[in-house]
Amino acid sequence: MEAPNPLPKYVYKIIPTAPPSPIPSPYPLSLLDQKDGFVHLSTAAQIPITSDLFFTAVHQLWILKLRLSNFDASSVKWDEVEGTNGCPHLYGNFGAADVESAREFGREADKTWTETLKGNEWLE
Structure with missing residues (x-):
C-alpha cells in the first residue's frame, strides 16, 4: 500500500x-x-480505534509520539489493515531521539477509548 499524501508529521506507539x-x-x-518483525504504530486518527480494539482491558495506557521524518521512508511501510487507510509499521526500531513526547491517558470504566481520546489536541 502507498504511503498517505501528505504524510503525517507524527506516528504513535501505544503501550499498556x-x-x-x-x-x-x-x-x-x-x-x-x-513476533511480527516490525513495530506496530498508528496515526493520530487511528489511535482511538486501535485502543478500542487492542486495549479494552486496560483503563490506563501510554502513547509515545514519534516524529515520522526521523525514519528512512523505506523503513516505514503503510500496510493495509481492514477499516484503515493503512497502518504505519516500522521495520526496525526507534529510541529516545525519535520520541518527541510521551503521555499517559486514562479512561473511565463506562467510556470507550474513542470517547476518551476524542478531540485531544496532543494527537495531531
Missing part, C-alpha cells in the same frame, strides 16, 4: 504501561512486535 525512564535506544520491543 509507563515507558522506561529515561527512554532507551533502542526501545525494548513488545512480544507482538518481535
